Amino acid sequence: MTEVLQARGVAKRFGGIIAVRGVDLAVRDGELLGLFGPNGAGKTTMFNLIAGAILPDAGQVLLHGSDITREPAWRRARLGIARSFQIVRPFRDLSVLENLLAAVPAGGQANDTTSALALLRRVGLETRAHDAAGDLTLGMLKRLEVARALAVGPRLLLLDEPLAGLAGQEATDLLRTVQALKGRMAIVMVEHNVRLALPLCDRAVVMDAGAVLAEGTPEQIRRDPAVIRAYLGSEAA
Amino acid sequence: MSDAMIARAAPRASRRADTLGLVVATIALAGLGIALPALGVSGYVRTLVYYGAFYLALGQAWNIMSGLTGYLSFAHGALAGIGAYGLVIAMNADWPMGASLAAAGGAAVLASLIIGATSLRLRGAAFTFATLFFQELMLLAVRKLPFAGGPGGLVLEQILPEWIAYVGMILLAAVATIGFALLRRSRLGIRVLAIKGDEDAAASIGIAATRLKLVLFCVSALVAGLAGAVHALFTASLYPDVAFSVDLSLIALAVPLIGGVATASGPALGALLYVGLREVLQLFAPSAHLTILGLLLLAVVLFMRDGIGPTLARLLRRAR
Secondary structure, eight states, rough: EEEEEEEEEEHHHHHHHEEEEEEEEEEEEEEOOOOOOESSSSSSHHHHHHHHHSOOOOEEEEEETEOTTTTOOOHHHTTEEEOOOOSOOOOOOOHHHHHTTTTTTTTSSOOOOOOHHHHHHTOOOOOGGGBBBSSSSSSHHHHHHHHHHTTTOSSEEEETTTTTTTTTTHHHHHHHHHHBBBTBBEEEEEOOHHHHHGGGEEEEEEEETTTTEEEOOOHHHHHOOHHHIIIIIGTTT | OOHHHHHHHHHHHHHHHHHHHHHHHHHEEEEEEHHHGGGGGGGHHHHHHHHHHHHHHHHHIIIIIHHHHHOOOOOHHHHHHHHOOOOOHHHHHTHHHHHHHHHHHHHHHHHHHHHHHHHTOTTTHHHHHHHHHHHHHHHHHHHHOGGGTGGGGGGGOOOHHHHHHHHHHHHHHHHHHHHHHHHSSHHHHHHHHHHHHHHHHHHTOOOHHHHHHHHHHHHHHHHHHHHHHHHHHOOOOOHHHHHOOOOOHHHHHHHHHEEEEETSHHHHHHHHHHHHHHHHHHHHHTTTTHHHHHHHHHHHHHTTTTHHHHHHHHHHHOOO
């Protein structure tokens, strides 16, 4: 299976704190990779380093073998890396549809209204297309962010804690949306809720103290003694 | 067509109708304004219409950059001043009027590139401070530059018929208003509003914010520079303290903020209110018109964040 993204020895320091210390990571075409870890493990920093929101102090990030380490976020989006945000960041004054129409797709061809509406249908928001994005509930905004990221036409989709703040039906709806995207593109999902998210993953990486602690299938991760000790604890036991 | 499809199509159709209505109204009003001299209206009314068009053009110039992106400029008066000086220097060097207007617009664009390239990479107040600094720097520089006439200013050597500036300013204001309406509706306009909403989120969907802001600032400076150049044809004499006074920068931002920021019709309402108010105040409080403008602006910002136009439209919709 070809690798969409590779991180090689990526490191990032914030003042005196080493957030990520020389991490190697590979994301394969069509897989859903879960990125887990306790608070402060460095998973969000790693996520932001891949998205280009911050640049690493050392190491390399490769997209389909091309070095994108110093590329800004907007250029990475045009190369096919799209993301959602942990705390939703919709364009509140634009309509739901305009949130998608604003995207500059990776191919360079602007999305037309029909394809943007089709994306909204995929996340169950087509009836809200002309409402102001600021009027949506949190669950809808999370799905809007997924649709907005898809409007880029990504080869790699980065989901930053998509379940944060959601419960019950809203969490189920979002998981269903992610499930439906599986296999169509590579997905990296950072998630705190291991119980709900791990079963969805093809592979998972667990980070702790800025380094990779374990890597493998969901089953291997569940049984890994280091992971159980460091993070899953009684939840996995 | 299903009900759902009709419901989806309706807002787009209504927005298109709004834009079309605005374009038709702008052309009609510009035509009426241009026809006024032939209808025998007094010179006083013509002057009011001229100043309304001047402030509208300047207000739209400010609206293109600051209204859409949220990056506040205090330099639009100075950009108009550069346009004015550019035109007079070029025409006094016997350049044809068209080439002189192009030089005036070009000089303003060049100035905007210098301000923008140094400050638009940064977020927050960097751009606002850069524009304030530029406004003051231009005043000091023009007072010292010998080819700009020093503190005594410059006089346009050619004597031109009054209608050229009158028609020119109305046309510029109309083109800027229609251009703004089309830009606001376009994909580019949506992307710029996305930048205003959240620059990181905009970058995450491929929007090159710095580049786009710089392009908008250049377009905005072009309109401001041309407004200043046409105004130089009208006044025919330039004094640095007037051409680079911060007053004009305040008017450029007050007109859209009062009438309706980031809308095409807002600056028209703002310009109308400002010119009307100024005339009334000339009678009752001749030296206090900027103070009162400031108070009006403060009241609008405090109680009608989007400006008078959008607030009235909202109230009307609610009343229905």
